[in-house]
Amino acid sequence: MRILLLVGGALLMSLPSPSVARTPDCSVPAEIVEDDAQLPELAQQLRQKHPITIVAIGGASTAGAASGNAAEYAYPHRLQDVLRRRYPEVSITVLNKGVSRETTQEMVDRFPRDVYPLSPTLVIWETGTFDAARSVDVDVFAGALEAGLADLREHKLETMLVNMQYSRSTASVINFEPYLDAMQRTADVDGVYVLRRFEMMKYWAENGVFNFADVPVERRSQLAVEVYECFAERVADAIAYATR
Secondary structure, three states: OEEEEEOOOOOOOOOOOOOOOOOOOOOOOHHHHOOOOOOHHHHHHHHOOOOEEEEEEEOHHHHOHHHOOOOOOOHHHHHHHHHHHHOOOOOEEEEEEEOOOOOHHHHHHHHHHHOHHHOOOEEEEEOOHHHHHOOOOHHHHHHHHHHHHHHHHHOOOEEEEEOOOOOHHHHOOOOOHHHHHHHHHHHHHHOOEEEOHHHHHHHHHHOOOOOOOOOOHHHHHHHHHHHHHHHHHHHHHHHHHHOO
């Protein structure tokens, strides 16, 4: 059994890798993680304790750019550790295929090379941050997203979407709302689970869990590691919820 995880661009600056990650209490309200869509194939494979492979495909935050491109600090590697702790009787591997600065269409273009040959069962696709930063036409973004989801359905792959990143500084200069709305509408039509990362990171910022604004240079890579660790925990929460 294989799971594919797709994730996209990063907002934090790339810096040398830190040595230790401190993980604060980064829980979020249940409604941020929970959605109506379920992952029955993944649930069955977990119950049957079949081996699971997760391939992370996306942008800079997949590659771990903000933590200095150190694979051991990147979110996919952290997710592997979390899932192995939560499902100790299941063989789970997470592979990192992150490429920085990609639009949704560029990710879709990589599916034939980096997705379909792996025969995954679940696709977790995090995208939209770079589209918004590049001011890609919202209809073009939505069209690429729908085409990608249609292609994934054609290959009989369960899918979870992850929406954009948030920080006060970027949200003040980038209009994310049309892209968030377009993703949610597309997901609702297709019956696809959406993990609302934008709302998650906004909750962290507004409740003092993380400060994404005016971060000192010497603190940025460490902050990235903490965010990757927390995000991995919340993705694992979403998997647990969707496979309950």
